[in-house]
Amino acid sequence: MMAITAIIFHLCITGMLIHTIERIGGSCLILFLQQLINGLSVGSIYALIALGYTMVYGIIKLINFAHGEIMMAGAYIAFLLAVNTNLPFVFVLVIAMVLSAVIGVVVEIIAYRPLRKAPRISVLITAIGVSFFLQNLALVLFKADPKIMPELINKSPITIGPLQVGTVTLTTLFLSIIFMIALDLFVKRTKPGKAMRAVSEDKEASILMGINVNRTISMTFAIGSALGALGGVLYAVMYTQVFPTLGVLPGLKAFVAAVFGGIGLIPGAVLGGFVIGMIETFTKAYLSTQWSDAIVFGLLIIVLLVKPTGILGKNQKEKV
């Protein structure tokens, strides 16, 4: 406990140097808690996107570079619905998630399924091609300039004592946790979830057990894309903008998060997402905005060197 207090105190000293704490008007601890909540909500978005990466990687060993673009697609669908209709936030969210899931499945069937037996790098390049394609499609359809996302969630902050927490932040955190629990229950308790785990364990054996592998893979893409779209909508609401390259940077960071926690592992993605979100928020708040990306990637390098399979990953014995 002493150590933690000391660390907080130390962080506050540096924070004071950089931020001039008086402007915020609270004590050090308040700032720290505020950043903690920000970190959690950014982290929960990364975790949602990282889930898509990790599930797809777990099942077909593909780094799905198009995942960030699915997230962008979700954000644009939500934007269109919010501008053109008066639907409440929940419906906007559900429609965006369902449509993005459809996009994800279509991409899988058209671009990845024919290459099931091709060298893995060819599939990787195809994924990059799909990512380019979706990005440029958005560029053609919506033009390059950022669009302002309408206020889907009431933005008045909630005050808890001296703490001020944005509604967006809280909603993000709340929704992410709900969906993560739902995903966990789905994977562990239901039959399709069981099939998913079986296919990622051993594809040939699951065919022998009568599992429809292609359908299971499509389902994985659908769920991953829906979660990615949820992340995308929340990201767009949080930063109040949508633009064609929206998915690139959070996509890359979420991918880092997935690797960080152990790629292919669902709890790993959640842990990695929160860790990366926290690290990013705290380096931005206390150290430096410019160097925060370098610190995130530097940490990734260290984790990979020390434990290549990620924090939660198990080391695999090499078979000769």
Add this chain to the structure above:
Amino acid sequence: MTKKMFKNYMVNFAVVSIIFVILSLMMSGGILSKYYQGIIIFILINIILASSLNLVTGFLGQLTLGHAGFMAVGAYASALTSIVLKSIISDLPLLLVSLFVGGVSAGVVGIIIGIPALRLRGDYLAIITLGFGEVIRVIINNIEITGGAQGLTGIPRIASFKYAYWIAVVVILVLYRLTHSKQGRAIKSIREDEVAAEAVGVRTTYYKVLGFAIAAAFAGVGGGLYAHYIAFLDPNTFNFMRSVEILVIVVLGGMGSLTGTIVAATILTILPEALRGFAEFRMLLYSFMLILMMLFRPQGLFGTGEFKWQGIYDRTLKLRKALMNREKKEAVDGSTRGE
């Protein structure tokens, strides 16, 4: 060197020289405008970058996603060298010295990154090189000597077509000789089966780092050429997408095929320019074609084979023989039926 090999080299040298003469005549004659000259120089730079990546990804079998980082190191190192030296020495030695500095510094960075990173395999190596590439970019973006995010200006514009052409030829020649040497066979054995290679006494770590460093050095040379052609460096051009573009060239050309890389670099550099008429649909078509090419030819244009003049010669010979045989056979068949 056998007589046949010597003959092949002479044929290739003649073809390369003829292409050079034709292109430079077209440039001096005004048939190829400045715009086309620029595209040709970009093709040459992409050939250097992609063939160097092919050494790591195609011949060594290690997937990396941070090649733009080495390109950036080479570009900045050579640009800074030539900015310092530009008042002292003349064009060609200046270009050679600065490219040498760029290549060596990228190679050194390659060794520093390669030693820890190459312990990892497969996707993990790809991810860690991605991380290193991004770290290099952020560092360049934030230190003063490189001009930071404003970019680096004042680089002499000395990379003309003729220099770029012959440097690309030398790079390809060195890589070709390397991959067909004892070291090259060791490198290819790692691609085929790392454990087996180690078991028969190939020093896998040494050859992996060697291949990685050579590739990084040539990427540095490519970056140096880029710097001296554009004469302005923006750190954000060396982002993850740049690494991906280079990788796409390698995979499309065929991993382990240098001639494939040359063809793919030419196609993929011209394609976005040729599609300019489609305005905003340009990149959409480009990515669509990329997906189609991968779907219908996942092993790349050339696979792991090389294009050889000897191959065409052999094939025509074989074809002619087959035709003659068939004619003979038909004649025999006809005569037997007639009886």
